[in-house]
Amino acid sequence: xxxxxxxxxxxxxxxxxxxxxxxxxxxxxxxxxxxxxxxxxxxxxxxxxxxxxxxxxxxxxxxxxxxxxxxxxxxxxxxxxxxxxxxxxxxxxxxxxxxxxxxxxxxxxxxxxxxxxxxxxxxxxxxxxxxxxxxxxxxx
Amino acid sequence: xxxxxxxxxxxxxxxxxxxxxxxxxxxxxxxxxxxxxxxxxxxxxxxxxxxxxxxxxxxxxxxxxxxxxxxxxxxxxxxxxxxxxxxxxxxxxxxxxxxxxxxxxxxxxxxxxxxxxxxxxxxxxxxxxxxxxxxxxxxx
DNA sequence: TTGACAGATGCAACCGAGTTGCATTATACT
DNA sequence: AGTATAATGCAACTCGGTTGCATCTGTCAA
Numbered sequence: 229x230x231x232x233x234x235x236x237x238x239x240x241x242x243x244x245x246x247x248x249x250x251x252x253x254x255x256x257x258x259x260x261x262x263x264x265x266x267x268x269x270x271x272x273x274x275x276x277x278x279x280x281x282x283x284x285x286x287x288x289x290x291x292x293x294x295x296x297x298x299x300x301x302x303x304x305x306x307x308x309x310x311x312x313x314x315x316x317x318x319x320x321x322x323x324x325x326x327x328x329x330x331x332x333x334x335x336x337x338x339x340x341x342x343x344x345x346x347x348x349x350x351x352x353x354x355x356x357x358x359x360x361x362x363x364x365x366x367x368x
Numbered sequence: 369x370x371x372x373x374x375x376x377x378x379x380x381x382x383x384x385x386x387x388x389x390x391x392x393x394x395x396x397x398x399x400x401x402x403x404x405x406x407x408x409x410x411x412x413x414x415x416x417x418x419x420x421x422x423x424x425x426x427x428x429x430x431x432x433x434x435x436x437x438x439x440x441x442x443x444x445x446x447x448x449x450x451x452x453x454x455x456x457x458x459x460x461x462x463x464x465x466x467x468x469x470x471x472x473x474x475x476x477x478x479x480x481x482x483x484x485x486x487x488x489x490x491x492x493x494x495x496x497x498x499x500x501x502x503x504x505x506x507x508x
Numbered sequence: 509t510t511g512a513c514a515g516a517t518g519c520a521a522c523c524g525a526g527t528t529g530c531a532t533t534a535t536a537c538t
Numbered sequence: 539a540g541t542a543t544a545a546t547g548c549a550a551c552t553c554g555g556t557t558g559c560a561t562c563t564g565t566c567a568a
Contacts, residue, residue: 245535247545266525281547286526288545304496306446320488331484337497344471344499348460352501356444357477359484361492385564387516406554421518426555428516 230314232258235297242295249280249288254297262328263301263309263319303328303358318357324366331359372398375437382435389420389428394437402468403441403449403459443468443498458497464506471499 232254236246244250256272257264264272266285273279289310292298299313303321318331337355345352372394376386384390396412397404404412406425413419429450432438439453443461458471477495485492 240536243544245544247535249545282525283527283548284546291545302442302444302446304442306442306448308446320484320490320492322490323493329488331488333480334483335480340473340475341499343474344460345501348469348471349504350460350462350499350501351507352460352499353463354501355497355499357495357497359481359490359492359495361485361490361494364489367491380565383515385515387564389516422554423519423556424517431516 239295239297244291244295247288249284250292252278252280253285253288253292257298257310257312260311262330263303263311265307265309267307269310301356304360318359320359320361322363322366323360324362327363333357379435379437384431384435387428389424390432392418392420393425393428393432397438397450397452400451402470403443403451405447405449407447409450441496444500458499460499460501462503462506463500464502467503473497 232251235254236251239250240246252273253269256269266282266289269285270282289298293300293310297313298310300308300310301319302308303319315332318333320329320331321327337357341352341355344350372391375394376391379390380386392413393409396409406429409425410422429438433440433450437453438450440448440450441459442448443459458473460469460471461467477497481492481495484490
């Protein structure tokens with residue numbers, strides 16, 4: 229996993245700055261084990277007595293997304309979630325408690341994708357795959 | 369495919385009514401070839417000089433969803449899309465023009481699902497799988 | 509056919525996540 | 539240190555979606 233400091237370094241070389249909010253967002257997302265919403269980010273910062281304006285947070289997220297370091301996703305509802313844009317994976321979400329885990333498929337979807345591309349005459353760029361169910365706690 | 373009139377009949381037997389907006393929403397979604405947003409629904413109705421309050425539309429969608437006749441989904445952004453809740457399928461979306469097609473996998477994800485369920489100790493209820501790319505028009 | 513119950517509808521007011529414009533501050537580089 | 543410009547904060551705003559409540563209408567039974 230690429231270190232946050234390396235990323236900040238890289239960002240700087242790309243003409244942006246090492247700002248307080250930038251570092252905070254990256255650190256928070258880098259250590260998160262699941263995708264996080266803007267609201268949750270704000271709460272996490274609040275707990276650590278780190279404050280910045282919501283405008284700043286939204287703009288920071290937008291920037292990091294444009295630069296390709298973080299990724300936006302939606303799991304079943306209209307709340308955007310963010311995670312580091314690292315190795316390709318999917319998600320498994322408990323519909324009861326909301327817990328989210330990362331999933332890596334044993335066999336990817338490459339073959340299926342190829343078939344679809346051919347059949348539909350599409351150039352497939354990416355896909356999203358999410359599983360929903362009940363975790364052990366919630367199902368017992 | 370279950371006919372809209374049959375659905376309306378069934379809804380009635382379940383203690384609800386055949387209302388103007390209910391019929392309109394169902395007819396529109398039943399003949400749609402892709403998932404539709406609330407905004408697009410409103411436009412479609414406007415074109416046909418069918419008007420009802422936005423509150424009514426939102427409530428109608430909620431009801432139909434609760435009764436299980438329609439399904440809500442999100443493709444990459446926070447705009448909810450709706451479609452008839454029929455046979456299981458996935459979607460293929462052109463990231464350029466927004467065109468959406470239905471996709472049915474040759475081999476489902478059952479095996480993969482079983483493996484994940486076992487490994488993660490989850491009871492998997494469902495999944496969503498969406499592909500994104502460029503359609504023939506947009507890639508040439 | 510009529511009456512009554514409850515589901516459906518419309519309207520106005522409201523809510524709140526996310527955005528915009530602009531003035532101010534902070535970072536990096538010379 | 540000085541300068542350019544990226545980042546920040548603030549207030550005002552936008553707009554999709556919701557809420558409360560009064561009214562209307564579909565359904566069913568007498």
